[in-house]
Amino acid sequence: MISRSVEKEYEVMVDAYEKAGGDRTSLVSKDIAKLVIHQNRVLSAQEVDGIKIETKETESGVNIDFVVEKGVKIARPVHLCFGILPQEGLQEIILKLNAQDDSEVNVIAHCIFPNAVKIIHKMDADIVIGNNARFEYRETHYHGEFGGIEVIPKAKINVGKGGVWLSTFTLSQGLVGKLDYDFEVFCQEKAVAELVVKAFGKNEDDIKILEKIHLDGEGARGLAKSRLVLSDKAKAEVRGETYGNAPHSRGHVDCIELVNGKKAHAVAIPIVSVTDDRAKVTHEAAIGSIDRRQVETLMARGLGESEAVDVIVSGILR
Amino acid sequence: MLRVENLYLSVNGRSIINDLSLHVEEAEIHGILGENGTGKTTVAYCIMGVNNYRPSKGRIIFQDEDISQLSVSERAKRGISLAWQEPARIEGLRVRDYLTLSGNHSGSQHIEDCLRMVGMEPAQYLDRDVDNTLSGGERKRIELASILAMKPKLAILDEPDSGIDIVSLPIILDGITELNRQGSSILLITHSEPMAQMAHRVSLLCAGTILRTGEPQETCQWFKENCQSCRHINEPLEESRGL
Numbered sequence: 052m053i054s055r056s057v058e059k060e061y062e063v064m065v066d067a068y069e070k071a072g073g074d075r076t077s078l079v080s081k082d083i084a085k086l087v088i089h090q091n092r093v094l095s096a097q098e099v100d101g102i103k104i105e106t107k108e109t110e111s112g113v114n115i116d117f118v119v120e121k122g123v124k125i126a127r128p129v130h131l132c133f134g135i136l137p138q139e140g141l142q143e144i145i146l147k148l149n150a151q152d153d154s155e156v157n158v159i160a161h162c163i164f165p166n167a168v169k170i171i172h173k174m175d176a177d178i179v180i181g182n183n184a185r186f187e188y189r190e191t192h193y194h195g196e197f198g199g200i201e202v203i204p205k206a207k208i209n210v211g212k213g214g215v216w217l218s219t220f221t222l223s224q225g226l227v228g229k230l231d232y233d234f235e236v237f238c239q240e241k242a243v244a245e246l247v248v249k250a251f252g253k254n255e256d257d258i259k260i261l262e263k264i265h266l267d268g269e270g271a272r273g274l275a276k277s278r279l280v281l282s283d284k285a286k287a288e289v290r291g292e293t294y295g296n297a298p299h300s301r302g303h304v305d306c307i308e309l310v311n312g313k314k315a316h317a318v319a320i321p322i323v324s325v326t327d328d329r330a331k332v333t334h335e336a337a338i339g340s341i342d343r344r345q346v347e348t349l350m351a352r353g354l355g356e357s358e359a360v361d362v363i364v365s366g367i368l369r
Numbered sequence: 370m371l372r373v374e375n376l377y378l379s380v381n382g383r384s385i386i387n388d389l390s391l392h393v394e395e396a397e398i399h400g401i402l403g404e405n406g407t408g409k410t411t412v413a414y415c416i417m418g419v420n421n422y423r424p425s426k427g428r429i430i431f432q433d434e435d436i437s438q439l440s441v442s443e444r445a446k447r448g449i450s451l452a453w454q455e456p457a458r459i460e461g462l463r464v465r466d467y468l469t470l471s472g473n474h475s476g477s478q479h480i481e482d483c484l485r486m487v488g489m490e491p492a493q494y495l496d497r498d499v500d501n502t503l504s505g506g507e508r509k510r511i512e513l514a515s516i517l518a519m520k521p522k523l524a525i526l527d528e529p530d531s532g533i534d535i536v537s538l539p540i541i542l543d544g545i546t547e548l549n550r551q552g553s554s555i556l557l558i559t560h561s562e563p564m565a566q567m568a569h570r571v572s573l574l575c576a577g578t579i580l581r582t583g584e585p586q587e588t589c590q591w592f593k594e595n596c597q598s599c600r601h602i603n604e605p606l607e608e609s610r611g612l
Contacts, residue, residue: 278460307460342457343420344453344457345457345458345459347417347419347420347441348453348456348457348459349459349470350440350441350442350445351417351441351442351445351450351451351453352445352450352467352470352471352515352519353442353445353446353450353470353471353472353473353519354442354445354470355442356440356442359442362459362462362466362470363459363462365461366459366460366461366462366498367460367461368461369461
């Protein structure tokens, strides 16, 4: 029996989710796996065949055990919704995720902090992707206009033989506040990992990104990609690290930071390392103002200059 | 429709456009033919109003209005557009969105037709990005499709055949003809005589000035006989001027 207060809190959370661009029906539908957490309260946890979700509320957040069972291919995306609706609070998510061998799932996470003035949102994830399993994870943040938030997502991901890990972290709505993103992936034989981060820093936002990929198995492949736009006094430091440690492993670090403000500051630190002479790891980093040719190309179709810049910024963060 | 009067432009102290005058009629395909480095692309940039190409002297008159001081977008809103020789790649911008930017198109069917006119299957391209995943030839064809979608009064096409494979070339020529048939005047910039042959008139460019304007066949013949073997590229002989 769900208490009335939890039911009401859930409704408020679903409303916020919808306002942030989420699809309400995905949180209401009975045949979609989902997990809705407000601060340290689990408002809804729904499993489907092949997915087990266990949660434990703690003083500061929630511990989650998430298992995708062996050989199960989940047709519809799993929806996660985390957030804090009041102005202040702490949310610590401790996630243990195990996508067992040959499983396949697509997870969409929305993290909602529309009123943040003094909020800390932390996630510590320990993730195992089994042999030939495929896990796609897209996390999108919706922050308010106050910037009083610290977001600290950290994950260690082990991808088994032939497994695939694809993740995209997007923070482009509202002020970032402080972001300290740290994902590290270890790829076994023929495993694939893609880490993508997209963020739009404004005002005094402070962004730190660390994407680290270890290509430890023969034929493993990895991409560490970041796309940042910085305006006003925002600053960002992006470290993309890829280590080719096995024969025929291939890795690439790809960083673009657009600086659209005189006091914005962008730093990119790519590290590529090879310890096997049959491995190949490359990098490209571009930091600078918005390309004039791109702007004029769009202006030649009738867009004003600021509209053209908006199109370019939206594109890079899409 | 377009009158360029006594235009001068220097870049870093070097004269690029030198007393250039040009007249494009309504519904005309007007070719500008010249060797590499004669200032063809600079003429396109001056007419479009590209930022670093502001003439020091002269006027650009479009439909009886002096547009010399207008921005690129203000010129575009008046009906001028440019298909770039090397179009920019824009990450995250879908082909369908690029083709509808101007707002001049008449629905999704029209957008698909524009892609077909340049030999591209809409289902394969509409949801792709206008980025570096496209080949040079594909990007050029999308550039022409976006001009077809925009239906400008004056389209400046800068080397529309460069980077296009020989099989696709007739499709591009058909696209340009169709654009003109729909009512656009075209300033066709090229160094290729066969391309210039499709124009109604051709102006020959050397050293940032027009040496002569005339029928395509006659002008191309003159270009062949004089310019291609000329050792004075960008230093036209006095006797060549005004012919």
